[in-house]
Amino acid sequence: MTDSHHLELFQKIAPILKENAIGVDASGEFPRASIDAFLGSGLAGLISATDVGGLGQGPRAAVEIVEQAAQLCGSSAMIIQMHYAGTAVLEKFGQEGVRKEIAAGKHLTTLAFSERGSRSHFWAPQSTAKKVDGGVQLDAHKSWITSASHADSYVWSSQPLSAEGMSTIWLVPRKTDNIEVLGTFDGLGLRGNDSQPAKATGAVIPEGNRLGEDGGGLAVMLETVLPIFNAMMGGVGSGFMQAATNATIGHVSKTGYAHLGNELRDLPTIRAYVARMKNKSDAARTLLFDAVTAMETGREDAMLRVLQCKAVCGETATEVTELAMRVCGGMAFRKDVGVERTFRDARAGTVMAPTTDQLYDFIGKALTGMDVF
Ligand SMILES: Cc1cc2nc3c(=O)[nH]c(=O)nc-3n(C[C@H](O)[C@H](O)[C@H](O)COP(=O)(O)OP(=O)(O)OC[C@H]3O[C@@H](n4cnc5c(N)ncnc54)[C@H](O)[C@@H]3O)c2cc1C
Incomplete structure (x- = not known):
């Protein structure tokens, strides 16, 4: 199996997520076709151990999958990330039966x-x-x-x-x-x-x-759930930022003023906003994957990075998607440009617990030598 095997598996289901995303958003219905495709793809057992039939991958692969999914369908991305968060607990403490069912794509779990x-x-x-x-x-x-x-x-x-x-x-x-x-x-x-x-x-x-x-629930939450959950929430935020930035670039590069004979990208203000969107997205994503590396290598600052990556990606995703709305103008209000859904979906990243404001408090406590919890 190659390092990118999980991304190759995702590419097979990507068209289904993309095709259903607008309808799921409009109706508010559970993305049944997308999640069935996910369960049938082998990716449900992404972080399940190979001895129960899973792919034996860790948080990095989970972050990469939810980041890809968020670029296509935010609802599906959140369902997948909650499934992986629950799976992390079941892999460590659950019985073999449920672990095998998850690895086989026969069981969807959540927190x-x-x-x-x-x-x-x-x-x-x-x-x-x-x-x-x-x-x-x-x-x-x-x-x-x-x-x-x-x-x-x-x-x-x-x-x-x-x-x-x-x-x-x-x-x-x-x-x-x-x-x-x-x-x-x-x-x-x-x-x-x-x-x-x-x-x-x-x-x-x-x-x-x-x-x-x-009585050991807090340890399970902090040691097993929080690291992968925060990193995956960062991945979802990163996916929203990339989707919004790409849609904005597409819009300003092909839309213009007939009487001036130019495109939106000919306006320096527009170019500067696009640059800010890309800078913010890439800076947040770089910190996210540094957090994943810190987790993988047991670096001393791993917990700090875990707290930071959700706060930074969640908050930055609200800023980048807001910029997308501004840059795309009145057209941004219409669903066909494709930025208003990321704008709405990205708001959730800051209120999913631990919320951004709680994370600021935790990070501040950690930095000033106080007990975090
Ligand atoms: C789309 C969506 C899906 C979700 N899915 C799940 C799920 O699958 N499982 C699950 O368990 N939960 C889930 N949640 C819940 C989520 O994790 C939060 O618990 C929930 O959003 C908190 O909302 P609340 O109104 O209860 O917040 P409140 O706790 O009432 O917070 C209100 C405000 O107070 C702030 N605040 C609270 N405490 C502090 C503090 N110590 N310092 C600074 N500010 C503080 C918060 O940041 C927030 O701004 C989901 C939420 C959403 C929106």
């Missing part, structure tokens, strides 16, 4: 961390777990779950069963009795990603579905 009570403070779930006859009873008000009605499982946080600590993580099959997905998602951006609240009222799962130690 269910955010709650009505703790909101974006994912490290402090208010939902509960208690031992009952036949297993563990979960009661929860989850506030956002990507792929809520379509995932096969949720990687779910609760307060601990009996141990000390802030949380415990569970594998919860979506079709567990007494779990109800509430409403439909009608969002500003990422409109097809089926991010809905869900309520568990006495939902019972086997105790063997625990992922990691009882």
Whole structure:
């Protein structure tokens, strides 16, 4: 297998994501055809170990795939990135059966961390777990779950069963009795990603579905989820920036003023904005892949870079897509230029937990010698 094998696999499904993206955004429907293509492509098991049938790749490959996907369909990119984030936990703590199903493309998973009570403070779930006859009873008000009605499982946080600590993580099959997905998602951006609240009222799962130690949820979140999640969110932001920049370059290079006989690119202001978009995108992407290298090599500043890469790519994606709207003028409001969807989709990157403002606080604490969490 070559280093770019995963990118070759992605190229086979890229036309399906591209073809469906506008319809998914318009209808707000889950991108079923795109996600079925993803599941059937071999990429569902991208970061699954080879001994369960996966491709055995790490965060770099996951970032590269979601970055490519985000250039075509933001909703699909977010669904894929949540699947990889859940898979990272299941690979480390899950049973062989579910790991094999993921590697075979028969199982889509996602994260269910955010709650009505703790909101974006994912490290402090208010939902509960208690031992009952036949297993563990979960009661929860989850506030956002990507792929809520379509995932096969949720990687779910609760307060601990009996141990000390802030949380415990569970594998919860979506079709567990007494779990109800509430409403439909009608969002500003990422409109097809089926991010809905869900309520568990006495939902019972086997105790063997625990992922990691009882009370060890924070360690799972910080050590297993946060690095790959933040890097992938950076990759999604990078994909939005590249898509917006390329669409803008295309627009200003072929649109002009008949009475002047020129194109938009003949205006120095327009060229300067395009240059700023490219500079910002490339600077953010360079930091992102430096974060990935820091993670891979265990560099001393790896955690700092992990915190930075989501903040920088998320925030810069909002700036670059805003510039795209400005440069493309009134035409930017129309869907055919292709920048307004990236503008809307990119807003989510700053509010996905850890949010940009939380990351600024964490980074500031780290830099001034305070405890981050
Ligand atoms: C499209 C989409 C998909 C999602 N998918 C999932 C999913 O699959 N799984 C999942 O678990 N969650 C998911 N989420 C939820 C997401 O991770 C956040 O938890 C959620 O967006 C936070 O929104 P809130 O209104 O609860 O924020 P709040 O917690 O109410 O925050 C409001 C504001 O306060 C700021 N703030 C809060 N704390 C601090 C602080 N300490 N310092 C500085 N500022 C602070 C925040 O930055 C924000 O600006 C999704 C969200 C979106 C938008």
